[in-house]
Amino acid sequence: MADEKKDEAHGPDTWLTTLGRDAEASHGFVNPPVYRGSTVLHRSVRTLDEAVPDRFDTPIYGRYGTPTHFALQHAIAQLEGGHRSIAIASGKAAVLCALIAFLEAGDHLLMVDSAYAPTRRLCTGLLARFGVETTFYDPLIGSRIEGLIRSETKLVFVESPGSLTFEVQDVPAIAGAAHRAGAVVVMDNTWATPLFFKPFAYGVDVSVQAATKYIVGHSDAMLGLVTASEASYPAVTRGADALGAPAGPDDCYLALRGLRTLGVRLRRQQETGLILARWLKARPEVERVMHPALPEDPGHTIWKRDFTGASGLFGAILRPASEEAVAAMLDGLELFGRGYSWGGYESLAIPTHPEHARSANPWAAQGPCLRFHAGLEDPDDLIRDLEKGFERLNRTS
Numbered sequence: 001m002a003d004e005k006k007d008e009a010h011g012p013d014t015w016l017t018t019l020g021r022d023a024e025a026s027h028g029f030v031n032p033p034v035y036r037g038s039t040v041l042h043r044s045v046r047t048l049d050e051a052v053p054d055r056f057d058t059p060i061y062g063r064y065g066t067p068t069h070f071a072l073q074h075a076i077a078q079l080e081g082g083h084r085s086i087a088i089a090s091g092k093a094a095v096l097c098a099l100i101a102f103l104e105a106g107d108h109l110l111m112v113d114s115a116y117a118p119t120r121r122l123c124t125g126l127l128a129r130f131g132v133e134t135t136f137y138d139p140l141i142g143s144r145i146e147g148l149i150r151s152e153t154k155l156v157f158v159e160s161p162g163s164l165t166f167e168v169q170d171v172p173a174i175a176g177a178a179h180r181a182g183a184v185v186v187m188d189n190t191w192a193t194p195l196f197f198k199p200f201a202y203g204v205d206v207s208v209q210a211a212t213k214y215i216v217g218h219s220d221a222m223l224g225l226v227t228a229s230e231a232s233y234p235a236v237t238r239g240a241d242a243l244g245a246p247a248g249p250d251d252c253y254l255a256l257r258g259l260r261t262l263g264v265r266l267r268r269q270q271e272t273g274l275i276l277a278r279w280l281k282a283r284p285e286v287e288r289v290m291h292p293a294l295p296e297d298p299g300h301t302i303w304k305r306d307f308t309g310a311s312g313l314f315g316a317i318l319r320p321a322s323e324e325a326v327a328a329m330l331d332g333l334e335l336f337g338r339g340y341s342w343g344g345y346e347s348l349a350i351p352t353h354p355e356h357a358r359s360a361n362p363w364a365a366q367g368p369c370l371r372f373h374a375g376l377e378d379p380d381d382l383i384r385d386l387e388k389g390f391e392r393l394n395r396t397s
């Protein structure tokens with residue numbers, strides 16, 4: 001591809017508009033086409049055989065990807081700062097791909113306690129059934145993770161900030177301890193996207209994106225991406241091969257299209273997210289806002305050291321209120337939708353239950369937890385919507 005070499009001369013927004021494009025190969029059209037297909041016809045048996053070793057990066061069979069996949073994969077690998085990337089059918093399948101790439105029966109896995117709940121269930125369910133033992137660790141453990149590493153520990157999984165509760169992890173300290181013990185470090189980098197956190201610069205070996213969220217960016221496709229360092233790439237290809245769940249080419253196209261506006265969307269969502277977070281913090285109904293870009297947040301120092309921005313997803317803990325009052329607040333919101341996923345252009349608000357998803361430390365907060373996603377609407381309209389929501393909360397409790 002035209003973008004193969006590292007482009008050190010340009011800034012991140014230039015990268016977002018140029019990576020994964022090769023107009024010459026697309027008859028001059030700006031965007032790569034959608035290749036749909038299973039069989040790839042080869043001129044000879046020899047050229048078919050020769051393509052096999054690099055099958056996730058050259059056309060050989062649809063399950064290993066098409067030039068549409070390769071365009072997206074090249075763009076993401078460069079943005080993350082890794083060697084190669086593989087597009088998988090969903091973010092959850094991408095997490096599974098990264099785990100099965102390295103783990104086998106008898107191995108031990110260290111999983112962050114604030115992981116995305118379905119990731120947690122993969123550990124307690126599928127991996128346990130296949131003989132992999134998981135220890136969940138405190139997201140704020142830092143270099144003290146050394147004390148949990150055993151000779152069978154093969155993989156340390158980080159997700160920063162944590163799902164629902166937004167703790168920021170000391171990724172370089174954790175990666176240092178893991179590497180000294182010969183374990184690989186896998187990170188779920190969905191919240192920051194490669195625009196706001198560069199995993200490979202902080203010691204991560206494999207980075208997972210639920211591209212369903214910000215990269216696709218319009219709530220219209222499911223997609224995962226697994227990006228590997230050069231040393232980890234062979235294992236990741238084995239994981240992807242075993243899984244056999246490639247992303248669809250149309251979804252890769254949507255992700256490439258989303259990538260072009262990722263910078264403008266994320267910066268606007270960061271700004272709106274912070275406006276909402278500060279406004280919420282000042283409300284008497286709110287106990288604490290969980291947003292690492294707020295200076296008083298416990299994760300702020302590390303966030304500022306390692307990240308170049310914040311996306312639009314954050315949490316809030318309310319003062320104790322009944323479930324009915326919270327439902328009245330959220331059900332009546334007109335601009336914030338009630339629904340899973342996030343990263344699209346539309347705002348969302350849902351109740352969350354971190355108390356059900358913890359085992360390293362019990363969840364101490366008494367009041368209900370909410371998760372907000374800032375979309376691209378006018379921030380003043382969003383605030384008026386929330387203001388009326390608090391009126392309903394107060395009327396109901």
Ligand SMILES: *Cc1c(COP(=O)(O)O)cnc(C)c1O
Pocket residue numbers: 090091092093095116159163188190191210211212213222223224341
């Ligand atoms: C949504 C999400 C996933 C899973 O992605 P899907 O595409 O929904 O399977 C994984 N990790 C995080 C942090 C997520 O938010």
